[in-house]
Amino acid sequence: xxxxxxxxxxxxxxxxxxxxxxxxxxxxxxxxxxxxxxxxxxxxxxxxxxxxxxxxxxxxxxxxxxxxxxxxxxxxxxxxxxxxxxxxxxxxxxxxxxxx
Numbered sequence: 001x002x003x004x005x006x007x008x009x010x011x012x013x014x015x016x017x018x019x020x021x022x023x024x025x026x027x028x029x030x031x032x033x034x035x036x037x038x039x040x041x042x043x044x045x046x047x048x049x050x051x052x053x054x055x056x057x058x059x060x061x062x063x064x065x066x067x068x069x070x071x072x073x074x075x076x077x078x079x080x081x082x083x084x085x086x087x088x089x090x091x092x093x094x095x096x097x098x099x100x
Contacts, residue, residue, distance in 0.1 A: 018070030
């Protein structure tokens with residue numbers, strides 16, 4: 001297998017999660033009840049109506065979530081690629097194919 005670039009994996013996951021958060025915030029602005037129902041389906045049918053906010057989402061709060069989730073994705077991607085590279089190097093050694 002090929003080594004993964006840790007920074008590239010982190011940027012890719014961080015960007016993906018940031019964009020997903022942005023689309024989620026937009027869905028909650030446009031269709032709050034339907035978006036809440038969809039998230040409830042993601043968590044196996046839990047009724048999330050009791051935690052529904054009565055205050056509309058602010059742009060600053062949405063940006064905070066987008067940046068926060070993007071940062072978590074960056075760190076998670078770097079961690080994932082690092083673990084992958086260590087595991088792949090160990091696998092290559094066990095198969096007798098040392099890698100540089």
